[in-house]
Structure formats: structure tokens, C-alpha cells
Amino acid sequence: AQKVTQAQTEISVVEKEDVTLDCVYETRDTTYYLFWYKQPPSGELVFLIRRNSFDEQNEISGRYSWNFQKSTSSFNFTITASQVVDSAVYFCALSGPIDGFSGGYNKLIFGAGTRLAVHP
Amino acid sequence: NAGVTQTPKFQVLKTGQSMTLQCAQDMNHNSMYWYRQDPGMGLRLIYYSASEGTTDKGEVPNGYNVSRLNKREFSLRLESAAPSQTSVYFCASSEESRVIISPLHFGNGTRLTVT
Numbered sequence: 001a002q003k004v005t006q007a008q009t010e011i012s013v014v015e016k017e018d019v020t021l022d023c024v025y026e027t028r029d030t031t032y033y034l035f036w037y038k039q040p041p042s043g044e045l046v047f048l049i050r051r052n053s054f055d056e057q058n059e060i061s062g063r064y065s066w067n068f069q070k071s072t073s074s075f076n077f078t079i080t081a082s083q084v085v086d087s088a089v090y091f092c093a094l095s096g097p098i099d100g101f102s103g104g105y106n107k108l109i110f111g112a113g114t115r116l117a118v119h120p
Numbered sequence: 121n122a123g124v125t126q127t128p129k130f131q132v133l134k135t136g137q138s139m140t141l142q143c144a145q146d147m148n149h150n151s152m153y154w155y156r157q158d159p160g161m162g163l164r165l166i167y168y169s170a171s172e173g174t175t176d177k178g179e180v181p182n183g184y185n186v187s188r189l190n191k192r193e194f195s196l197r198l199e200s201a202a203p204s205q206t207s208v209y210f211c212a213s214s215e216e217s218r219v220i221i222s223p224l225h226f227g228n229g230t231r232l233t234v235t
Binding site for chain 2: 004006009035043044045047050091107108109110111112113
């Protein structure tokens, strides 16, 4: 079965600190996709990044960077020089096959989320 | 603006009442989904529709029914609401019908309270 674990329930940092959000996944598939979403206090879900299982290159987008390591089944997210506007719940998700269904359809499996609070 | 529209935004029900959550997308996406979000549990899939005319159960389908009315619309019905269904409900859509490659587009959510 597929599973996504975000062991950090809540993280609290002071502005300008760097912070890393951990994501560990389980899957038997060789082809899969990993995602990060942000949910600010307003409640909407905002897509941040997608990574496929064949691309292990790290990615950087401004203050955000992602470290994908298949060897440890991890897809960690780092925010450099955090800001108050980064305060949100962050979800890691895995695209995997639906249990018991052979039709090839996929679903997006979410971790429980990490609540990040950045204080001035 | 293009996107996923959910109605209503808030709803309070009494135990045993029924209601339907509406969802529509104008991006011509094939697949649509209903998730519920509960504290500490992330988002869990209730039902999905891989393409127009098909629906199937997700992780937590009990107590819910869905209808894919057409390509644009996907509704979620609670026939007899229970307090355990107090949650935030999100509708989402994606381009693909078989493999999720593109990111899901989410609506703004419906906050449902069952007393």
C-alpha cells in the first residue's frame, strides 16, 4: 500500500531561520509522482511542486528548495530565510494506484501535514 | 476566473439531515475528486470520478454518495448526516483520467458542521 508520512506535526521558527519539512513515502511502484501543497490560513490548497520518480535532481525556486532521495524514500522541503507569510500547513502527497483496483487509475495520497508557524 | 467552484462555503446540519455539496470546474478536466480534511489526518479521498460517467469509492466512502452530472459537475451527497462527518470538504479536478501527473486543482472548501 502507498503511504506518506510527515512526522513533524508542528514547527515553530523565528523569521529568517531556515526550516526543513520532512516527507517520507512508501510505494511499490517504480513510476510515481510526488507533490507539495501549501494551505495558508485562508484555507485554499496551493500547488508548489511536482517531482517524478525518475528525476532525482534537487529543485530550487527562490527561497524554496526540494531534496528528493529515492534511496531513503524522502522528498524534503526547505524554506530558506523564512518569512511570516510562509506560515501555513504544508502537505506532501504521492500519486499512486488505487488499492485493489486494476484499472490503472491513480489517486493522490496525502500526508497528515506539517503546520509551520513563522514568528516575527 | 477559471477554476473549481464549490458551494456552499459553510453549512450546519442536524444529525439525520441530508444535503448535497456542489462542485463545478471550467477547465475541461476529465477527473474530479472529493476529499475531506480532518485535523491531524491530512486529506482523505471520499469518492472520485476518473471520467464523465464513472464514479468510484476512495478511502472513506461510507455515508456518502456522488453524482458526476456531466464533465463539469461532481456533487457529493450526505443522505443522513452524522457528527463524524463534521469536516472540511474539498473538491478537486485534474486533466488526466488514468494517471495523476498534473497537479490537482482544488476548490476553496466547504466547512460542514453536524450537531
